[in-house]
Amino acid sequence: MKPRGRSGAFLERLHEAWIELRENPGRSVLQALGVMLGVASVLGGFSISDSQRQQTERLFARLGGVDKLNVLPTDTVYDGKPGALQSANRGLTLQDATEGEELGREKAVNATSVQKDARARVRSEFADREHAVTGVGADFVALNGYEIEQGRGFSSHDLATGAPVAVLGVQAASVFFPTDPPEAIVGKPLRIGDVPVTVIGVFRERSFRFREDQENIMAWRNRIVAVPSGLVAARMTGDPYHRVDRVTFRIPDLAAMTDFSRELSSLVTGNHRLQSDFRLDDVAKRMEKRMSQGAVYNLIFMLSGILALLGGGMVNVNVQLASLKERVREVGVKMALGAPGSEIFKSFMTEALLLTLLGSVVGFALGILYAWGITRIIGVPLSLAPLSFLWAILLAAVFGFLFALYPALKASRQSPMEALRYE
Amino acid sequence: MRIIETRNLIKTYGGRHENDGNAVHALRGIDLDVEKGEMVALIGPSGSGKSTLMAILGCLDAPTGGSYTLDGRQVEGLAGAELAAIRNEKIGFVFQQYNLLPKATILRNVELPMLYAGVSRRERRERALDLLARVGLPDKVNVLPGALSGGQRQRVAIARALANRPALLLADEPTGALDSKTGQEVLDLFGELHAQGNTVVLVTHDPKIAALAERRVELRDGLLWDGEQREKAAA
Numbered sequence: 001m002k003p004r005g006r007s008g009a010f011l012e013r014l015h016e017a018w019i020e021l022r023e024n025p026g027r028s029v030l031q032a033l034g035v036m037l038g039v040a041s042v043l044g045g046f047s048i049s050d051s052q053r054q055q056t057e058r059l060f061a062r063l064g065g066v067d068k069l070n071v072l073p074t075d076t077v078y079d080g081k082p083g084a085l086q087s088a089n090r091g092l093t094l095q096d097a098t099e100g101e102e103l104g105r106e107k108a109v110n111a112t113s114v115q116k117d118a119r120a121r122v123r124s125e126f127a128d129r130e131h132a133v134t135g136v137g138a139d140f141v142a143l144n145g146y147e148i149e150q151g152r153g154f155s156s157h158d159l160a161t162g163a164p165v166a167v168l169g170v171q172a173a174s175v176f177f178p179t180d181p182p183e184a185i186v187g188k189p190l191r192i193g194d195v196p197v198t199v200i201g202v203f204r205e206r207s208f209r210f211r212e213d214q215e216n217i218m219a220w221r222n223r224i225v226a227v228p229s230g231l232v233a234a235r236m237t238g239d240p241y242h243r244v245d246r247v248t249f250r251i252p253d254l255a256a257m258t259d260f261s262r263e264l265s266s267l268v269t270g271n272h273r274l275q276s277d278f279r280l281d282d283v284a285k286r287m288e289k290r291m292s293q294g295a296v297y298n299l300i301f302m303l304s305g306i307l308a309l310l311g312g313g314m315v316n317v318n319v320q321l322a323s324l325k326e327r328v329r330e331v332g333v334k335m336a337l338g339a340p341g342s343e344i345f346k347s348f349m350t351e352a353l354l355l356t357l358l359g360s361v362v363g364f365a366l367g368i369l370y371a372w373g374i375t376r377i378i379g380v381p382l383s384l385a386p387l388s389f390l391w392a393i394l395l396a397a398v399f400g401f402l403f404a405l406y407p408a409l410k411a412s413r414q415s416p417m418e419a420l421r422y423e
Numbered sequence: 424m425r426i427i428e429t430r431n432l433i434k435t436y437g438g439r440h441e442n443d444g445n446a447v448h449a450l451r452g453i454d455l456d457v458e459k460g461e462m463v464a465l466i467g468p469s470g471s472g473k474s475t476l477m478a479i480l481g482c483l484d485a486p487t488g489g490s491y492t493l494d495g496r497q498v499e500g501l502a503g504a505e506l507a508a509i510r511n512e513k514i515g516f517v518f519q520q521y522n523l524l525p526k527a528t529i530l531r532n533v534e535l536p537m538l539y540a541g542v543s544r545r546e547r548r549e550r551a552l553d554l555l556a557r558v559g560l561p562d563k564v565n566v567l568p569g570a571l572s573g574g575q576r577q578r579v580a581i582a583r584a585l586a587n588r589p590a591l592l593l594a595d596e597p598t599g600a601l602d603s604k605t606g607q608e609v610l611d612l613f614g615e616l617h618a619q620g621n622t623v624v625l626v627t628h629d630p631k632i633a634a635l636a637e638r639r640v641e642l643r644d645g646l647l648w649d650g651e652q653r654e655k656a657a658a
Contacts, residue, residue, distance in 0.1 A: 012538060016527075023526050333522045336483060337583070338511020338539045340504040416510075417483040420522070 010350070017351040021358070024323070031319050032359030034312005035400060038305050039363025039392045044370035045301020046388035051375045053294045054383045055210060060287050062208050062218065064145035067254060069261055070281035071096065071247040071268065085273045092278055094233075094242035096268050097137070103267055104249055104260055111139035111250040116229040116243070118236050120193040124176035131172070133192055133225050135232030135244075141167075143248050146221070151186035151201030154228055162230025164197040166190055170205045171222035195235045197227060212379030254284055302391070309395060313403035316355075320348075320407035331411050332419025345412035352404030360396050367392065426494050426590055426622045427457035427480060433488035434475050434645075449475040451645040452489065457624060459590075462617040464633035465626045467642035474595075476642060477626045481514055481593050482506045494590035511539050515584025517594040521576040523568040529555065529579050530564045536586040554582040558612065574605030581612060585621075592616065592623045598632060610635060 021028040060066045073092040094114065101112040114137030122131040140146075141153055148167070158165050168176070168185070177185045177199075188199045203226075206218040233239045249264075251257050261280050268278055324331075331344055368384065375382040434450040449472045457463050467473045478484040479491065482498060485506075491498045494513050501509070515536075516522075523532050533551040542550070555561055558578040568576055577597060584592055594613065598606035610632065617623050625636055633639050641648040 008544065009538075009541075019526055329522070330524060333524060334535070334539075335507065336481070336510060336516050336522070337536045338507050338587070340507035340539075342504065343507075343539060415484070416507075417478045420483065420518075 013347050013350040014354060016347060017354045020351055021354060027319055027323055028355060031316045032355050032362070034309055034315055035356050035359030035396050036312075036363040036366060038309030038312055038399065039360045039396045040366035040370055041308050042302055042305030042395055043364060043367030043388050043392040044374070045305065046298060046391060047367065047371035047382065047384050048374050049294045049297040049301060050385050050388060051371070051380045051383045052297075053291055055380045056287065056290055056294075059208055059210070059217075060283070062145055062206070063283075064143050065250065066284045066287045067250055067252050067257075068143065068283040069249045069251060069257060069264070070283065071100070071249075071264070072279050072281060073243075073245065074277055074279050086275055086277070089272050089275050089277055090241045091243050091272075092245070092247060092268075093271075094137075094229075094244055096271055096278075097244060097247040099267060099271070100247060100249060100264050101138075103263055104251065108253045108256050109249045109251050109260065111143055113138050113140040113143040113246075113248040113250075114229050114244050115140060115246040115248075116232045116237075117245045118232050120236055121191075122176065122225060123191040124188070126178055127176045129175070131225055132223070133227060133232065133236070135229035135236075136226050137229035137244070139250070140226075140248075143250055144221075145206070146224075147204040148201050149204040150182045151199070153201055154226075158200075159228045159230065162228045162232075162234050164195055164231060164235075165200045165227065166192070166197045167201040167203060167226045168199060169203050169222040169224040169226075171219070172225050173199075173202050175223075192225070192227065193236050195231065197231075210380070214379070257282060257284060302395070305392070305395060306399075309399040313399050316352075316400075316403050317406055320404070321410070324407055324411055327411070328414065328419050328422040331414060332416055332422065335414070335416035336420060341412035345408045348408035348411050349401075349404055352400055352408070356396055356400030359400075360393050363392065363396065364389065424459040425456055425492075426459050426461075427455060427624070428492040429453050429455045429480075429489060430491075431489040432476075432479065432486050432491060434472070434479060434484070435487045448645055450479070450486070453642075453645075453647055455640065455647065457591075457622060459622055460617075460620050461638060462613075462623045462636045463625065464636035464639045465624060465642065466628060466630065466633045466639055467648075468628065471642040472645040473626055473628075473642050477593065477595055477624075480591075480624065481516060482510045507539075511536055512587055513590040515581075515587070515589035515592045517577070517580050517584050517592065517597045519596040519599040521568070521573070521580045521600075523576055523579055523583075525568055528565050528567060529560070529571070532568065532579060533583045533586055536583060540587050550586065551582070554585055555579070557585075558582045572605070573601050574608060577601065577605075577609050578612065581609070581616075585616070590622060592621050593626075594623065595626045596628070597625070598627075598629075 071092060097112060097114050101109060116135030116137070118133045118135060119130060120133050122129055122133065136154065137159055153167060154165065157163065173182060173185050176190060177188060180188070182202050185199055185202055190197050190199055203224065206221040207216045208218045209216055229244065233242050251260060261282060265280060269276060272278065334344060371384070372382050432450055432453040436447040436449060437445055453476060465473060465476065475484070479486050482493070486499055489499070493509065496509060498509065524535070527535070530551050533554055534547045537547045537550060552564065555564060558581055560575060560578055563571060563575065568579065571579065597613070598609050601609060613623055613625065614635065625632065627633055
């Protein structure tokens with residue numbers, strides 16, 4: 001007689017395994033404990049580090065995206081007297097920005113931002129203070145994640161002509177116009193240095209907290225007083241060289257970033273008489289670095305999960321071997337009735353499989369609970385990735401399988417006669 | 424037709440070589456023939472090699488030497504899986520301690536040999552119910568063995584032994600754990616099965632039980648002790 005219906009045989013074994021587990025709840029729980037803890041540890045750990053990473057991603061998205069390359073001026077002379085070339089340099093200029101944009105046109109640079117900082121006396125009807133003024137150019141607003149809440153943003157005409165207009169962050173607005181509702185601020189006059197400007201808009205409030213109980217790390221962005229960079233250069237600092245404090249390029253294609261940053265570097269170095277008085281800041285790389293810390297945590301969590309699975313696996317082997325003594329006779333009877341060793345092996349493995357599955361389900365629940373608790377404590381929103389579940393169950397399955405092998409082999413290799421005589 | 428045919432069957436335990444003094448010679452050359460439909464009682468004192476012979480006849484153990492043919496199949500030299508298949512197909516065991524699986528229902532216990540043989544679910548069920556009815560337990564189908572009396576358990580074991588319509592029913596002290604009344608009932612059942620044409624080998628140390636069989640084979644010190652030898656011993 002040939003065995004028929006393979007899946008039927010599997011279902012029979014599964015049913016028998018279920019009866020075996022159900023009839024020995026204490027032993028089964030003990031055996032599944034390692035799987036539960038391992039799965040919980042891997043899933044929980046991964047989810048916690050995922051949640052952290054998601055939060056970091058959110059931060060960078062709020063900062064205007066990660067696909068940015070910043071060019072910043074630096075000191076050329078750290079010690080001693082500057083050389084002739086160094087003193088002749090004017091630092092980062094508008095020329096660098098426009099030429100860089102030109103260079104990047106083929107490299108998928110789709111936005112350029114220019115920033116020119118100044119400090120000036122800023123006066124309104126209500127306040128008179130020394131305040132930072134940010135001269136902005138080109139795509140500054142979009143590239144830095146600002147949005148207009150009231151009024152309008154800078155038009156290209158404003159930026160090109162250096163028009164005397166200003167857009168305020170909410171905090172700056174409340175400093176200079178404490179009694180006015182935001183919509184009433186638009187159109188109000190403001191005096192920056194000696195230049196009278198008109199407020200044309202207010203930025204939306206910026207806010208980001210890594211954890212719920214931490215301070216708003218974007219608060220400083222609410223203090224911005226933004227004017228066209230041309231206005232700062234022409235009428236405030238009176239700089240004929242159009243020096244700027246930051247140039248930012250956006251390159252959505254991160255693969256092109258490395259190439260572009262190298263070429264940009266040589267372009268700017270050329271413009272600066274071969275002096276390296278600037279630095280490039282690759283935001284994507286910065287984020288990657290932050291993320292790689294997460295990868296280390298993931299590795300640690302996975303290791304601790306593996307340790308739990310290992311410990312649990314050893315307990316499992318012990319329990320299985322101990323229970324095997326009770327079951328020797330049963331195995332002998334099955335063998336006498338014609339079950340080959342392979343059948344005994346399969347039935348033990350099926351039991352282990354079922355145990356691993358059930359343990360994993362409980363482990364999932366424990367892991368979610370664990371990740372939920374920890375993320376609540378550190379105040380980060382919980383994020384569960386399908387991949388974490390996959391990793392957890394994959395590891396559990398591998399260890400469940402490996403540790404089930406030995407008892408199953410041992411059981412299946414018994415001599416039927418000795419097994420039957422076993423008391 | 425011959426069901427069992429052994430020639431010079433030898434079983435030796437321990438001992439690293441042929442003439443090792445430490446070796447235990449459990450069987451020392453058994454020639455045994457059992458014809459189809461016979462009921463044979465295998466008797467002998469403990470230590471005579473009875474259990475060893477029973478294990479080898481039941482394909483639970485392999486002989487050290489000699490040949491064994493069961494229902495036309497050469498058995499010696501076969502590997503574990505093949506022996507398992509032969510046990511499944513050709514032999515029905517009845518043990519002294521019943522050896523029912525305690526966590527499986529009566530029905531499942533009887534179905535088990537058919538499960539290993541790959542019989543379809545429906546046929547398994549039908550045959551198991553039929554067998555349980557035959558041994559007089561049609562209403563205990565879904566109970567666990569623990570709920571049955573010793574005699575009932577042995578009936579279930581007999582039903583299980585018959586599941587794959589074996590060529591040989593091998594019973595090892597089947598009444599050893601029963602009182603004389605239920606023991607008699609079980610023996611009657613064996614008689615009935617024999618009358619229906621089943622080949623039965625009954626291992627026992629009880630001469631009264633052995634007397635029920637049409638042929639008795641006595642084992643002493645690993646050798647068959649037939650009438651001829653008995654005369655020689657007397658002389």
